[in-house]
Amino acid sequence: MALLEVNHLKKIYTTRFGGNQVQALTDVGFTVEQGEYVAIMGESGSGKTTLLNILASLDQPTDGEVLLNGTDIASIPDRQMSAFRRENLGFVFQDFNLLDTFSLNDNIALPLVLSRKSPKEIHQRIEPIARMLGIHDLLQKFPYEVSGGQKQRAAVARALVTNPQIVLADEPTGALDSKSTDGLLHIFEEINRRGQTILMVTHSTKAASHANRVLFIKDGVVFHQLYKGDLSNEAMFQKISDALTVLATGGKNRE
Ligand SMILES: Nc1ncnc2c1ncn2[C@@H]1O[C@H](COP(=O)(O)OP(=O)(O)OP(=O)(O)O)[C@@H](O)[C@H]1O
Numbered sequence: 001m002a003l004l005e006v007n008h009l010k011k012i013y014t015t016r017f018g019g020n021q022v023q024a025l026t027d028v029g030f031t032v033e034q035g036e037y038v039a040i041m042g043e044s045g046s047g048k049t050t051l052l053n054i055l056a057s058l059d060q061p062t063d064g065e066v067l068l069n070g071t072d073i074a075s076i077p078d079r080q081m082s083a084f085r086r087e088n089l090g091f092v093f094q095d096f097n098l099l100d101t102f103s104l105n106d107n108i109a110l111p112l113v114l115s116r117k118s119p120k121e122i123h124q125r126i127e128p129i130a131r132m133l134g135i136h137d138l139l140q141k142f143p144y145e146v147s148g149g150q151k152q153r154a155a156v157a158r159a160l161v162t163n164p165q166i167v168l169a170d171e172p173t174g175a176l177d178s179k180s181t182d183g184l185l186h187i188f189e190e191i192n193r194r195g196q197t198i199l200m201v202t203h204s205t206k207a208a209s210h211a212n213r214v215l216f217i218k219d220g221v222v223f224h225q226l227y228k229g230d231l232s233n234e235a236m237f238q239k240i241s242d243a244l245t246v247l248a249t250g251g252k253n254r255e
């Protein structure tokens with residue numbers, strides 16, 4: 001059984017006055033196996049954030065289903081939803097989403113505090129993750145006292161601290177300079193190597209070239225996918241660039 005199974009997802013946004021309708025997703029289907037690192041690419045407005053929000057059950061699809069370990073997330077009662085999300089999913093956002101009035105330590109601890117873990121267990125969980133991410137010496141600092149790359153590493157620590165089934169990342173390198181981007185991609189590679197399943201939306205060919213598989217979304221469907229296999233990051237980068245060119249030109253430059 002796949003860890004994540006997405007079947008025939010459709011999302012139509014209706015504006016408040018019922019006037020305009022936007023079809024963000026037409027029929028999206030794919031699966032993610034335990035331990036995979038999958039990137040999703042697509043032009044701006046192609047529905048990537050919509051898809052992640054539905055996977056995170058922050059938004060409901062118009063049609064279709066999302067199964068996590070065989071459980072249809074739509075079947076989870078509302079009152080259990082935030083606990084389900086906290087226990088099974090880790091989130092990393094483009095703009096970090098850290099609380100400014102909390103230290104990095106308290107930001108990372110938050111999901112565990114909400115799950116009523118003991119202070120001792122919280123400390124024991126944060127310690128090795130903060131060390132692995134190289135932010136151990138920064139834990140008492142506040143977000144405004146650290147760099148963007150360090151904030152993002154704290155956000156990754158917060159995502160990992162609950163030991164989630166899958167990490168969902170929306171443009172995690174979007175606000176980072178190239179050095180911090182390299183650092184974050186290295187971290188994602190490392191945590192994936194240790195078994196963490198990752199699903200990452202990105203505009204960055206470089207970021208996507210680190211994943212094991214890349215899905216391309218266009219016109220509300222998964223249009224194409226590439227497997228990395230034994231390719232180097234450089235060779236995968238080239239393969240993704242070629243695919244993006246073909247997608248952008250509708251495949252006409254193939255011959
Ligand atoms: N809450 C909403 N209400 C109405 N339309 C929306 C809403 N959110 C997104 N849309 C529309 O749905 C489509 C998909 O948007 P989405 O944010 O998923 O794209 P995206 O692929 O994440 O784009 P980007 O790469 O710019 O982040 C767009 O046409 C967008 O305008």
Ligand SMILES: [Mg+2]
Nearest residue numbers: 048049050170
């Ligand atoms: Mg988006």
